[in-house]
Amino acid sequence: MTTTHFDYLIVGGGMVADTAARGIREIDADGSIGILSDDVDEPYTRPALSKKLWTDDEFTWDEVPLGTAGDTGADIRLRTRATAIRPEAHEVDAVDETFSYGKLLIATGGKPVPLPVDDRSNGERVLSFRTAEDYRRLRALADEVDRIAVVGGGYIGSELAAALVQNGVDTVLVHTGAVLGDAVFPAGLAERFEKLFRDAGVEIVAGSKVEGGDADAEGVRLSLENGDEVRADAVVSGLGIEVAAGLAERAGLAVDDGVVVDAQLRASIDGIYAAGDAASYPDRLLGRRRVEHVDNANEQGKTAGRNLAGAAEAYTHTPYSYSAVFGIRYEAVGTLDAELDTVEDWVDTERGVVYYLDDDRVVGVLLWNVEGARDAARAVLAEADTLTRDDLTGRIR
Known part of the structure; x- marks a missing residue:
């Protein structure tokens, strides 16, 4: 060797x-x-x-x-x-x-977390989404078949459902929440988020996990925990x-x-x-x-x-995450968890900031169609010990 x-x-x-x-x-x-x-x-x-x-x-x-x-x-x-x-x-x-x-x-x-599907299509109709090769395969499927199921309601799943439906694919999105995004967004915002997908033509199958299924050269059958089935020509998973x-x-x-x-x-x-x-x-x-x-x-x-190479520097950057679907862009710094207490500060129905609090201390900031405010969000997290709930409204614009 x-x-x-x-x-x-x-x-x-x-x-x-x-x-x-x-x-x-x-x-x-x-x-x-x-x-x-x-x-x-x-x-x-x-x-x-x-x-x-x-x-x-x-x-x-x-x-x-x-x-x-x-x-x-x-x-x-x-x-x-x-x-x-x-x-x-x-x-x-x-x-x-x-x-x-x-x-x-x-x-x-x-x-990628795999789907529990018996795949007899040799990967032609069942794929996880992570790599450029996965993109090329899904892009080909979008041109070849009529209906594609997306499994997973997080970043990747929601982005793929939006991408497919905007490219003329009959799209069904299967996720475990009651409302799309309800694990991270406050209830009202999750409902508005889901409406973007429904209005675009995405069929949403909520509240049940894929527990099995099979695929062959003809298509895909997904078995859900609640006993229902979802059928499509192909399936792509975005399960983290x-x-x-x-x-x-x-x-x-x-x-x-x-x-x-x-x-x-x-x-x-x-x-x-x-x-x-x-x-x-x-x-x-x-x-x-x-x-x-x-x-x-x-x-x-x-x-x-x-x-x-010898710099010996501390990593001091607090990173952000972002997603963009149907013309909206949201960014987040810190922890987004819908079970946390929140303070919502909306300019209008399209733009606003949501602060996530744990024991009245800000641990996450969501910027909804608010640009250029990531550093301001980091500043809120840095000063979290000194801020009260009343300090938050109007703090980021």
Whole structure:
């Protein structure tokens, strides 16, 4: 088995790998960078897969790749799955090659939660949605078939349902809530959110989980827990991810809902760092958390890369998340949970701010069609101990 050495080795080929390589280059112009990716595409902008590529005719596929190799000189090994990290030897094993490293970054992200469907279509009609290859397959299905079921009412599921129906596909959205978005939005806002989908023609099947089903060359049958069935020509799931921390755990690294890192994104063994979806880190405003959104991938990847190259900087950014469907855009900083107490501050029915409180302390801010206010939301979280409910109304405009 051959061994290849890199000064900096990144396991994972997503957006974290891209920004980490760029972060390394800010400090070290010459050190060798290796990226091990089990994807078939070099790093790309993942949010476009469920947003702009479907809804913006001027946004083309050419804008999706990030140009990592050309811009940083990184050696990207596609279709390469790391099988073991051996920290004492400073080595990572892949299926048929070993890579040695000076510093290692774990950016393994996660794998989509699969549907419990007996798939006899060989993946032709049943797919999870995570990669560019998944996008290409769903795009082909949207042209080939009449009716597609989407399972999952979170970010990805709602964005895919909106994307498909706006591209002329008969779309049915299956989710477990009573109202779409009711796990994160206050009741009235969830009802308005769901209405956007119904008005666009999305059929919504609420309140029941997919517990089984089957698919063949003719179509898909989904069995719901309440005994009902949903039939479609194909199904795509957006049920979130299972964090890919097994490689780190087997290597002896501390893992607790992700690879546990400190403020500098250092894992529990010297010379190893982690960032992105797979990292559990101490947020300076919100405490230890793991974040599965692009802003965190970009900012944390950059800091990790700089630290691999010796910067020794704390990651102080509190990331935001966002979604865009049917002409509305919402952004969030912190925790959004409909079971928390909320203070709503609406300019009109289209624009407003929702504050989420735990024991009268703000822990999350939702910006609904409010632009340029993310820093203001972070300021509210930073000052949460000194703010009363009465201080919140009118604070962000």
